Amino acid sequence: MRIGELAARAGTSVKTIRYYDRVGVLRPAERGASGYRLYGEDALERYRFVRAAQAVGLRLGEIREVIALRDRGETPCGFVVDLIGRRAAELDARIAELQALRDELRRLDRRARRLDPRRCDPGLVCHVIDAGT
Amino acid sequence: MRIGELAARAGTSVKTIRYYDRVGVLRPAERGASGYRLYGEDALERYRFVRAAQAVGLRLGEIREVIALRDRGETPCGFVVDLIGRRAAELDARIAELQALRDELRRLDRRARRLDPRRCDPGLVCHVIDAGT
DNA sequence: CTTGACTCTCCCCTACGGGGGAGGTCTTAG
DNA sequence: CTAAGACCTCCCCCGTAGGGGAGAGTCAAG
Structure with missing residues (x-):
C-alpha cells in the first residue's frame, strides 16, 4: 500500500x-x-x-x-529491559525534582498569604519571590 | 559597569x-x-x-x-500569586502524568522478568512492549 | 487527454534558554 | 601608536517530534 x-x-x-x-x-x-x-x-x-x-x-x-x-x-528483550530501567531512573529523578519545586511553590503561596501587599518593599520587584531566595 | x-x-x-x-x-x-x-x-x-x-x-x-x-x-504580588497557582496546577498534572508512566514501567519490568526471552514471538519486535499495548 | 488527488523532496517553523562564532568597533595599557 | 581584550550586531545551532507549504512529478478516472 x-x-x-x-x-x-x-x-x-x-x-x-x-x-x-x-x-x-x-x-x-x-x-x-x-x-x-x-x-x-x-x-x-x-x-x-x-x-x-x-x-x-x-x-x-x-x-x-x-x-x-x-x-x-x-532478541532485543535485554536491551529493552535496560532502556526501561534507565528511563525509570530518569523518571524518578525528574519526579523528585518536580515534587521539590511543587513544595517550594506551596511554601511561597503560604507566605504570600501572610505578607501584606501594601508593605511591599519598593526596592524589590516582588517580596513573594525575592525574600524566598 | x-x-x-x-x-x-x-x-x-x-x-x-x-x-x-x-x-x-x-x-x-x-x-x-x-x-x-x-x-x-x-x-x-x-x-x-x-x-x-x-x-x-x-x-x-x-x-x-x-x-x-x-x-x-x-505591586505585582497578586499577579505573582496567580502565576504561582497556575504553575502549581500544571506541575500537579505533569507529576501525575509522570507517575502514571512510572507505574507503567514498573508493570512492564515485572512482566519482562516473567517472560522467557527464548519464547519471544519472532513476528513481533519485542514482546515486552508489544504485549503491553 | 485532462484534471484532481496523491506523492516526492526540500526548506523553514514551533518552544526554551541560551551557546558558538563571524566580522567589525572601542578602549586601555604599554 | 599599536595590539590585546572587551564589546557590538547578526546569524546559525542544540533537542524532540513532527507541521506547513512550495514546486514538481505521478496515477486513475472520466
Whole structure:
C-alpha cells in the first residue's frame, strides 16, 4: 500500500510516516518506479509497536536501535529491559525534582498569604519571590 | 559597569545578560556613546530576582510581565500569586502524568522478568512492549 | 487527454534558554 | 601608536517530534 493508505489505516498523518522513515523506525518495504514508498501489511503492526514504545517513554532513536537488534535476528528483550530501567531512573529523578519545586511553590503561596501587599518593599520587584531566595 | 563585569559578578555569561536584555527582563540603565550596555549596581539585584523567579518555574516572558507591573508602580504580588497557582496546577498534572508512566514501567519490568526471552514471538519486535499495548 | 488527488523532496517553523562564532568597533595599557 | 581584550550586531545551532507549504512529478478516472 502507499503512504496515504497506511497513514489513514494507522490513524496518523502522512508527515509522521515519512518522518518515521527518515529516522529509521518504519522503512517502506520498497520504492515504486516513481519513487513512491510502498508498504506491506506488517507496516501497520510495526507502526503500532513504535507508538507503544513511545507511550512508555522510549525515544525514536532508541526504538530504532531496538528494531535494528530485532532485524539482526537478536532478541532485543535485554536491551529493552535496560532502556526501561534507565528511563525509570530518569523518571524518578525528574519526579523528585518536580515534587521539590511543587513544595517550594506551596511554601511561597503560604507566605504570600501572610505578607501584606501594601508593605511591599519598593526596592524589590516582588517580596513573594525575592525574600524566598 | 559594563556587561563583562556584571556577568562576572553575577557568576553568569555575557551571552545570558545580553539575552536577558533582549527578552526584556534586565535592561541596561543606558547605552554609552559607543553603544556599550551600562548597568548600575541594582542590575545585580535584578539579576538575582530573575534567577529566583526562574528557579520557582516562571518563564522569562512571565518574569518580564512581573517586572513591567512593578515598573508601572503597581505591586505585582497578586499577579505573582496567580502565576504561582497556575504553575502549581500544571506541575500537579505533569507529576501525575509522570507517575502514571512510572507505574507503567514498573508493570512492564515485572512482566519482562516473567517472560522467557527464548519464547519471544519472532513476528513481533519485542514482546515486552508489544504485549503491553 | 485532462484534471484532481496523491506523492516526492526540500526548506523553514514551533518552544526554551541560551551557546558558538563571524566580522567589525572601542578602549586601555604599554 | 599599536595590539590585546572587551564589546557590538547578526546569524546559525542544540533537542524532540513532527507541521506547513512550495514546486514538481505521478496515477486513475472520466
